[in-house]
């Protein structure tokens with residue numbers, strides 16, 4: 527059966543962050559994911575995971591100065607100290623949350639820079655991250671992100687990510703395929719899933735346009751989820767979308783596919 531993880535940076539936003547763990551468990555999720563949990567106390571998050579028998583399926587590594595538009599440090603020359611600090615902080619959180627995956631945001635292209643020009647710095651830093659986390663049994667994931675959201679982002683296509691993954695060759699360096707982003711950059715999702723199935727560790731889903739439930743928009747997730755089911759995809763599928771209305775009502779699609787196992791009174795929170 528396909529495994530869903532609730533992105534509690536976006537889902538259950540009707541509740542304070544620390545209450546979203548219980549709400550996700552009651553709704554029937556076995557895991558949660560978070561984008562940038564670094565404003566939270568990891569001990570409190572760990573308590574919630576334990577209390578509600580949840581896995582933390584993935585967290586992003588610290589992205590640099592987010593408010594300044596930084597989305598990762600791996601492409602930026604002269605930032606190795608910040609990059610190393612991000613690896614250390616990510617490890618502290620992942621360890622305390624027993625999270626076995628971190629998403630390494632690669633960073634923006636500097637003004638006037640091309641992917642080819644940043645490639646040596648990027649490759650070196652990704653290899654450094656993979657080596658750093660390998661010793662802790664943690665996977666490092668690369669996720670192509672669309673320029674519709676991040677116009678200057680460095681890693682936008684599946685083929686770019688796979689070239690780095692295969693060239694570096696670290697066994698703990700894997701692909702995070704976000705179908706919301708990849709639809710906007712290159713489409714052809716079913717063929718990409720089929721062609722690169724063995725390289726995909728993690729999938730995320732959201733509707734295009736609007737980043738709402740997978741039932742809204744141009745992507746036929748019924749077809750894609752059937753394909754993943756038929757291929758026996760065993761990784762997590764992150765529900766990384768902004769509910770169009772209420773979170774619980776918006777999960778009807780997952781309940782209809784019997785992908786959620788509600789625990790206790792799902793409606794405890796009046797959301």
Ligand SMILES: O=C(O)[C@@H](O)C(=O)CO
Pocket residue numbers: 561586629669671704707730766
């Ligand atoms: O798809 C996304 O936006 C996230 O998975 C992410 O890591 C970058 O924000």
Ligand SMILES: [Mg+2]
Pocket residue numbers: 669704730766
């Ligand atoms: Mg994503």
